[in-house]
Amino acid sequence: MSPLQKTAAVILCAIFLLMVLGTILVPAPHFHQFRDVPNASPSTAHPLGTDALGRDSLSRLLYGTRVSLLLAPAAALLSTMIAALLGSAAGFLGGRFERIVLAVTDLSLALPWLFLLLTVRAMLPLDVPPMVSVVIAFLMMGLLGWQASVRVVCTAARGIRDSDFLLLARSSGCKPARLVLCHVAPNLRSLFYAQFWISIPLFILTEANLSILGLGVMEPMASWGNLLRGFEDFSALGANPWRLVPLILLVIVVICFQLVLPSQEVTQ
Amino acid sequence: MIRRLCVAFVLTLVLCWPSFVSSESASQSGGELHFCLHGEPKTFNPLLVEDGQSEIVRYLTGGVLIRLNRQTQALEPALATSWKTTPDGRTIIFHLRTGLHFSDGTPFTSEDVAYTVKALMDPQLHSPTGDSFRSGDGQVSVQTPSADTITVTFPAPVAGLERLFDQVAILSAHSPKKEMAVLGPFYVADYSPGSHVLLRRNSNYWKKDKEGKPLPYLDSIRLDIQRNHDIEILRFRRGEIHIINSLDADLFDRLQKESPAAAHDAGPSLDSEFVWFNQVPTAAFPDYKKVWFRSTEFRKAISLAINRDDLARIVYAGHAQPAYGPISPANRFWFNSALPVPKYDSAAALRLLAQAGFRFDGGILRDSSGNHVEFTLITSTGNKPREQMVTMIQQDLSQIGIKVNMVTLDFPSLIERITRTFDYEACLLGFTNTDLDPSSQMNVWLSSAENHQWNPKQSQPATPWEAEIDRLMQSQASSTSDKKRKTDWDRVQQIVFEQQPFIYLINRDAMSAISPAVIGSAPSVLDPHAFWNADVLRLGPDPSMGAQK
Known part of the structure; x- marks a missing residue:
């Protein structure tokens, strides 16, 4: 691991630690509105100032970090597992099954997911608690975000299918399930890790976009997505640069994930 | 020496004369006023107008x-x-x-x-x-x-x-030009779909100013078709357009900081924002919630527990007034000024709820059967002020132990729920009113009306007070005496105040942007706020806004 990667890993750990200890560190509940001080500048009471409704920005940032950084990896794990299962099976079995899987993948890549998500949200019951709504949003992302990874995994599995070591295993009487679990999957593990790490920032950004559309995390909960909505008023950012902190944190986390990624590929 | 001074003075006068003349004439007549339409006008036939863009063209051209x-x-x-x-x-x-x-x-x-x-x-x-x-x-x-x-x-x-x-x-x-022959201050000279509508001065316009000079002063008005409000305000800043007829509070504040002379707040408009509870008997939620929503005490308590002053101050940056009834104070004749102005009072709200059988216990409000009082409030996605109001209402109602869940829906889904499926509990929306006469609200207040949102299309009025509103509405609609109609409407406002089928929140201010280059503007609370007197508007020089002629 290079010094840069170590630094990135340390930063990520620090952010995760802040996220876990957030409830102890925050000056106020993330939803409490201090209505006498909306849009306040940083002060000792509110180190990152307050938002338009007077809510403490640091509290919301820490709470939002927890929501985004816990659920985005969970969604990434789900989508990677689906991609691993479908991609490995398609690549390993080949033939008609591979064609069907790739056709379904292409079809789902071509679908207008934004409108489908809008429809799904409209069909959901309204009395869903906010936390359940958040979990549903990330679950949908996990269930719908596997397509690009499937193609990558399938191509890699196809390469392994005709390899000498697999031929040897097959000729030794190895059964298909054992072939997949003991020979194919370990050789694709580095690829699964890579897909997992790549998906995390992707889902964080997707959640940000969904929140902007009113589909993701609903008020009064906080997430990086709805914190980024404050940037609609660009002219106010110049006068209040501390409002850029959520964006800076998002950029740092995405960069750190990307920096950590190559080390995983090398070590596996 | 004196001769030299005289020569210099005369020379200066001669050299400067053209600019004096042009500046004088510029401020009196001529020039092209620019502003934006937010879509294509659907018709130029004034009798078929039903969209806002066509209405603007009709207003400026129709006699x-x-x-x-x-x-x-x-x-x-x-x-x-x-x-x-x-x-x-x-x-x-x-x-x-x-x-x-x-x-x-x-x-x-x-x-x-x-x-x-x-x-x-x-x-x-x-x-x-x-x-x-x-x-x-x-x-x-x-x-x-x-x-x-x-x-x-x-x-x-x-x-x-x-x-x-x-x-x-x-x-x-008799005109061969049909509806394109007009009696208003301007006529449609050119229409380029997707680009602009050009209105030119009607030299046959009947009106004259106090000095007997023919109106309008302007040579033409160019209405650029621009759907994007951000681009519209950017063009205003650059001086490419002179007027933005309607601004929201955020944009208004930004503009006020940059160019105070261009930002105009005419005061409370006729538009209102309000919340209502679904009282449709067949609605798809538990019966005990229907009992809450039909309870007058419950609705009045909710109304008392919402801090409208905070909504106006924080969400609208002070550019709104707390609202308590269907008629805005901006509507001078029809507004019932005798109605009391209740203050935010969560303790009084709890007392009312106690009278209705609710219990406030451990920070949680429960009904007489022990159900936790919780409901979902829907509003439209992307409307920042409405989303902020719901968030503030969440905190206000949490003070009396009520949990409010917020759900934002895209507008078609929301309309589907409030007009067809009735699959919602409470809704926050706004009402844009362009007509002073409350008769235009018949389709809201009659119990049989489709827009009687809390319980539309009733075959018989569900409550005695709705029956009374029906009677009063029909009575005022068939009366020719303004005094009698006012009496009827005052009573309707009183019933609405007492029953709170709509819990009115705020009346937005009528805010507009008018370049200092525009002379003679007098922003009004009624639409069109910024150019209602287009026939007497003039363009003068405005270096700060870079106004174009």
């Missing part, structure tokens, strides 16, 4: 018999010098100005008014403007005893009859 002064809210003579309504409220007699011509030179007579009224009331035309005049079965009779007199008789009395003529642009009966 009407009676004009509602947007500032004084009084009716003023326009093409008609005087008018008289008969005591039965069915007949109106107009005396017209003589010697007037349409923009294409065709003479204006009572025949044109008769032609317009007949076209307006033609059932084949389906004129949205004409719908307001339909008071009963039967034909409208039009008589033209002379070239400057016309009598229109309706089959039944029409409430607020004179005011309705503010919307009726007179068409020419």
Whole structure:
């Protein structure tokens, strides 16, 4: 691991630690509105100032970090597992099954997911608690975000299918399930890790976009997505640069994930 | 020395004269006013107008018999010098100005008014403007005893009859240009779909200023078709457009910081924001919630527990007023000023809830059966002020132990739920009102109406107070006495205040942006806020805004 990667890993750990200890560190509940001080500048009471409704920005940032950084990896794990299962099976079995899987993948890549998500949200019951709504949003992302990874995994599995070591295993009487679990999957593990790490920032950004559309995390909960909505008023950012902190944190986390990624590929 | 000074003075005067002259003439006449339409006008036929863009074109081009002064809210003579309504409220007699011509030179007579009224009331035309005049079965009779007199008789009395003529642009009966021949201050000279509508000065316009000079002062108005509000404000900052007719509080504040002279807040408008609970008997949520929503005490308690002052101060940055009833204080004649102004009082709300059998225990409100009081409030996605209001209401109601869940829906889904499936518990929306006369709200207040949102299309009024509102609404609609109508409407406002079927939150201010280059502007709370007096607007120099001529 290079010094840069170590630094990135340390930063990520620090952010995760802040996220876990957030409830102890925050000056106020993330939803409490201090209505006498909306849009306040940083002060000792509110180190990152307050938002338009007077809510403490640091509290919301820490709470939002927890929501985004816990659920985005969970969604990434789900989508990677689906991609691993479908991609490995398609690549390993080949033939008609591979064609069907790739056709379904292409079809789902071509679908207008934004409108489908809008429809799904409209069909959901309204009395869903906010936390359940958040979990549903990330679950949908996990269930719908596997397509690009499937193609990558399938191509890699196809390469392994005709390899000498697999031929040897097959000729030794190895059964298909054992072939997949003991020979194919370990050789694709580095690829699964890579897909997992790549998906995390992707889902964080997707959640940000969904929140902007009113589909993701609903008020009064906080997430990086709805914190980024404050940037609609660009002219106010110049006068209040501390409002850029959520964006800076998002950029740092995405960069750190990307920096950590190559080390995983090398070590596996 | 003196001679040299005199020569220098004369030279200076000669050299500067053209600029004096041009600046004088610039501030008196000429120039092209620019502003934006937020979509394509769907029609140029003034009788078929139903969208906001076409309404702007109609307002600027149409000549009407009676004009509602947007500032004084009084009716003023326009093409008609005087008018008289008969005591039965069915007949109106107009005396017209003589010697007037349409923009294409065709003479204006009572025949044109008769032609317009007949076209307006033609059932084949389906004129949205004409719908307001339909008071009963039967034909409208039009008589033209002379070239400057016309009598229109309706089959039944029409409430607020004179005011309705503010919307009726007179068409020419004989012009080959049909509806493109107009009597208003401007006429449509060019329309390029997706780009602009160009209106030019109508040299035959009847109105003159106090000095007898013909109006309008402007040579033309260019209406650029621009759907994006951010681009619109960017163009305003660059000086490419002179007017933004309606601004939200965020944009207004930004503009006020950059150019205080350009930001105009005319005060509370007729528009309101409100919350209502779904009281439809077949709605798809548990019966115990239906009991809460039908309880007057429950609705009044919710109303008392919402801090409207905070909504106006924080969400609208002070550019809104707390609202308590269906008529805005901006509507001077119809507003019931005798109604009390309740203050935010969560303790009083809890007392009311206790009277209705609710218990506040451990920070949680429960009904008499022990159910935790919790409901979902829906509003439209992407409307920041509404989302912020819901968030603030969440905190306000948490003070009395009520949990509010917020769900934002795209507008078509929201409309589907509130008008067809009734699959929602409570909703926050707004009402954009362009008409001073509350008769235009018949489709909201009658219990049989589709827009009676809390419980629409009732075959029989579900409650005695809804039956009383029905009776009062029908009574005022068939009355010709403004005093009687006002009495009826005051009572309707009182019932709405007592029952809170709609919990009114705020009346937004009418905010607009007008370049300092525009001379003669007088922003009004009534639409069109910024250019209602377009015929007397002028363009002067404005280096700060880079105004174009």
